[in-house]
Amino acid sequence: MRQWLLMLGLLASGLVSAADEPGRTPRPVIERAAQGAQCVAPAAEMRRNHMDLLKHQRDDTVRGGIRGAKYSLKDCIDCHASKTTGSVAKTQDNFCVACHSYAAVTIDCFECHSAKPRSVAQQGSK
Amino acid sequence: MTAATDKPESSSRRAWLGSAAGVAAAGLGGAMLAPGIRLVELAQAATPASTAGASPKVRWGLLIDTTKCAGGCTDCVSACNTENGLNGGTRATDAQWIRKVEIKQVRTGRSASLPVMCQHCAEPPCVDVCPTGASFKRADGIVLVDRHTCIGCRYCMMACPYKARSFVHEDLRDQKPDVPRGKGCVESCTLCVHRLDRGERTTACAEACTKAGHGAIVFGDLNDEASEIARRVREVSSTQLRADLSLDPGVRYHGI
Numbered sequence: 243m244r245q246w247l248l249m250l251g252l253l254a255s256g257l258v259s260a261a262d263e264p265g266r267t268p269r270p271v272i273e274r275a276a277q278g279a280q281c282v283a284p285a286a287e288m289r290r291n292h293m294d295l296l297k298h299q300r301d302d303t304v305r306g307g308i309r310g311a312k313y314s315l316k317d318c319i320d321c322h323a324s325k326t327t328g329s330v331a332k333t334q335d336n337f338c339v340a341c342h343s344y345a346a347v348t349i350d351c352f353e354c355h356s357a358k359p360r361s362v363a364q365q366g367s368k
Numbered sequence: 369m370t371a372a373t374d375k376p377e378s379s380s381r382r383a384w385l386g387s388a389a390g391v392a393a394a395g396l397g398g399a400m401l402a403p404g405i406r407l408v409e410l411a412q413a414a415t416p417a418s419t420a421g422a423s424p425k426v427r428w429g430l431l432i433d434t435t436k437c438a439g440g441c442t443d444c445v446s447a448c449n450t451e452n453g454l455n456g457g458t459r460a461t462d463a464q465w466i467r468k469v470e471i472k473q474v475r476t477g478r479s480a481s482l483p484v485m486c487q488h489c490a491e492p493p494c495v496d497v498c499p500t501g502a503s504f505k506r507a508d509g510i511v512l513v514d515r516h517t518c519i520g521c522r523y524c525m526m527a528c529p530y531k532a533r534s535f536v537h538e539d540l541r542d543q544k545p546d547v548p549r550g551k552g553c554v555e556s557c558t559l560c561v562h563r564l565d566r567g568e569r570t571t572a573c574a575e576a577c578t579k580a581g582h583g584a585i586v587f588g589d590l591n592d593e594a595s596e597i598a599r600r601v602r603e604v605s606s607t608q609l610r611a612d613l614s615l616d617p618g619v620r621y622h623g624i
Binding site (some may be wrong): 304350363 | 418419420421422442463504507508514515516539540542543544545548549550553561564565566622
């Protein structure tokens with residue numbers, strides 16, 4: 243009985259240590275937001291639910307004309323655009339791409355939406 | 369085994385557990401979730417400072433005075449292109465939200481020049497034919513394409529009697545943050561919906577036409593009796609393009 247428990251304990255500790263190790267793929271380095279001290283929700287909630295929050299609000303905005311609500315893609319980009327590239331999706335270490343390439347998620351937000359903050363995009367177009 | 373217990377619950381289950389706990393707390397302790405935290409405060413904290421959205425009382429429209437619209441003038445077209453990030457090309461594969469059309473009556477020789485954009489019909493045929501529901505009419509009468517659901521089938525382009533819609537054939541870059549556009553979707557004049565939602569009361573074309581001194585385009589709320597467009601429509605004769613189709617466009621023309 244004691245041996246069984248010992249084995250179970252070893253197994254559990256093995257699992258925990260396996261979860262902590264980075265594995266073959268390096269963990270994404272998430273760039274800190276360039277501006278803004280506080281995100282609209284805690285980081286853990288944003289990491290898990292940002293896609294649902296954005297999708298929910300996009301229908302209100304496009305179809306209902308409700309703008310300026312809490313979970314705005316433009317607001318995400320304004321804070322999280324890289325200081326070096328001025329974009330959230332230009333290079334592999336930019337905010338959106340860093341995690342999505344690690345998680346093998348292909349998004350097409352930026353085929354239509356500007357990946358640059360409003361201030362940078364307006365300067366570039368003039 | 370700790371790994372198994374850390375497994376994330378689905379968000380809907382979480383939300384249900386959260387609300388169930390809230391209801392239980394409300395029943396027991398006068399809507400107190402924890403000492404000092406009540407449901408109402410959480411709800412107030414979550415309410416964002418967002419705009420009210422499109423109102424069904426409003427009917428946005430344009431009145432175009434063709435007697436003031438000069439042939440060859442493209443001020444409204446270039447203002448639209450700049451505002452919305454269009455490249456300004458006029459090839460068959462370029463997106464054009466406003467086209468300048470020259471018309472001439474054969475018998476009398478009288479000619480007129482007029483901008484033709486999405487007419488923002490009250491009974492839009494593009495909405496009727498859309499197989500995915502991407503083409504839709506907002507509560508305030510603006511007809512739009514929801515690019516999230518548009519599959520680029522172009523039925524709406526076939527259905528539109530005004531040739532108002534364009535298909536984006538090529539990859540785009542450096543779009544305006546206010547005007548997302550992309551390959552594979554149909555698009556057309558939005559009556560500068562991003563401006564209206566911000567609270568501005570003019571479109572890029574009307575603003576440019578007024579600024580250049582032509583004053584041929586008036587934008588406003590057709591339902592508001594006090595607005596300039598409602599007054600002008602009341603006082604001068606105006607017509608809708610292809611009025612025989614009974615689509616009731618929001619864009620009206622004077623002098624044709």
